[in-house]
Amino acid sequence: MNTNVPELIWHNGKVRPWAEATVHVTTETAMRAVNVFEGLRAYRQPDGRLAIVRLTAHLERLETSAALMHIPHPGLAAELHDGITQLLAALDPQGDVYVRPSVYVDTGRYTAERTEMTTGTIVTCFPAPVRPMEPMRCIVSSRRRIADDALPTAAKTGAAYSGFRLARLEALEKGADEAILLNQHGNVAETGGAAVFAVRHGRITTPPLTDGILASITRATVLALAERLGIPAAEQPLTPGDLHGADEVFVTGTLDEVRIVGQVNGHSPRHGDHPIGSALREEYLAMCAGTRPALDASFLAVIA
Numbered sequence: 001m002n003t004n005v006p007e008l009i010w011h012n013g014k015v016r017p018w019a020e021a022t023v024h025v026t027t028e029t030a031m032r033a034v035n036v037f038e039g040l041r042a043y044r045q046p047d048g049r050l051a052i053v054r055l056t057a058h059l060e061r062l063e064t065s066a067a068l069m070h071i072p073h074p075g076l077a078a079e080l081h082d083g084i085t086q087l088l089a090a091l092d093p094q095g096d097v098y099v100r101p102s103v104y105v106d107t108g109r110y111t112a113e114r115t116e117m118t119t120g121t122i123v124t125c126f127p128a129p130v131r132p133m134e135p136m137r138c139i140v141s142s143r144r145r146i147a148d149d150a151l152p153t154a155a156k157t158g159a160a161y162s163g164f165r166l167a168r169l170e171a172l173e174k175g176a177d178e179a180i181l182l183n184q185h186g187n188v189a190e191t192g193g194a195a196v197f198a199v200r201h202g203r204i205t206t207p208p209l210t211d212g213i214l215a216s217i218t219r220a221t222v223l224a225l226a227e228r229l230g231i232p233a234a235e236q237p238l239t240p241g242d243l244h245g246a247d248e249v250f251v252t253g254t255l256d257e258v259r260i261v262g263q264v265n266g267h268s269p270r271h272g273d274h275p276i277g278s279a280l281r282e283e284y285l286a287m288c289a290g291t292r293p294a295l296d297a298s299f300l301a302v303i304a
């Protein structure tokens with residue numbers, strides 16, 4: 001049993017002891033991963049309050065994911081907003097946290113006689129993981145990112161993460177930290193938790209959303225930050241060779257924040273001091289911590 005869990009969880013409208021938030025082993029979420037979720041990060045601000053990065057965008061993406069996966073749950077965003085607020089108030093965490101709201105299908109198989117579907121909602125909150133300082137070693141996975149015509153790539157659904165899990169396990173087996181997956185055309189897609197960026201001749205490039213990736217919220221923030229810092233940026237397809245020959249490579253995601261990549265398939269980026277990735281990382285982290293002006297008024301939502 002995992003004893004390293006928080007004391008409390010929010011489940012179906014209430015903050016409860018962790019162990020009480022259960023579903024039956026035969027539910028659709030347990031058997032077929034019929035659920036969608038979000039990963040949010042909240043940062044302690046200089047005034048001591050806790051603020052969530054891009055809360056509205058994450059809740060909107062959750063609603064999109066639920067719609068794409070045919071998980072009807074009226075009022076989902078508002079309900080989970082309340083859940084997040086209640087759980088953070090109850091836990092009163094001291095440091096930064098990772099918050100995960102989710103909606104799952106409990107009962108209702110997709111049979112010819114459509115049965116009534118029942119859904120449930122949860123919010124969990126964990127201390128934010130320790131921020132790794134060293135550059136990450138990546139491989140390009142032998143596994144392709146599941147394509148949009150198989151499973152909607154814009155949906156953050158548990159079902160997709162069986163594929164990401166296998167890619168990550170392959171990376172670990174090969175002595176790397178993370179796997180970069182290609183799409184069905186052999187272009188760079190993403191990791192199981194972040195968008196991929198390459199730098200060449202002072203210009204940053206990241207695959208377009210049409211290359212079958214999740215619409216990473218951090219990716220959009222970093223593109224806007226690049227503009228603020230006067231760094232030229234483009235959304236265009238990348239090949240594995242573009243990563244091998246890049247001046248710099250970095251990834252962006254809620255958990256990874258802006259994380260420098262030190263190796264792709266054993267190729268080290270030309271610029272070993274990662275000047276552009278490091279500048280974006282520093283700016284991003286400062287903005288999250290509230291020590292540098294936010295990009296716009298919706299960047300940080302003060303919660304507790």
Ligand SMILES: Cc1ncc(COP(=O)(O)O)c(C=O)c1O
Pocket residue numbers: 039156190191192193194195214215216217218219252253254255
């Ligand atoms: C598959 C995948 N790609 C990219 C990301 C990064 O998205 P975001 O920046 O919105 O956290 C995530 C994390 O949510 C993810 O799971």
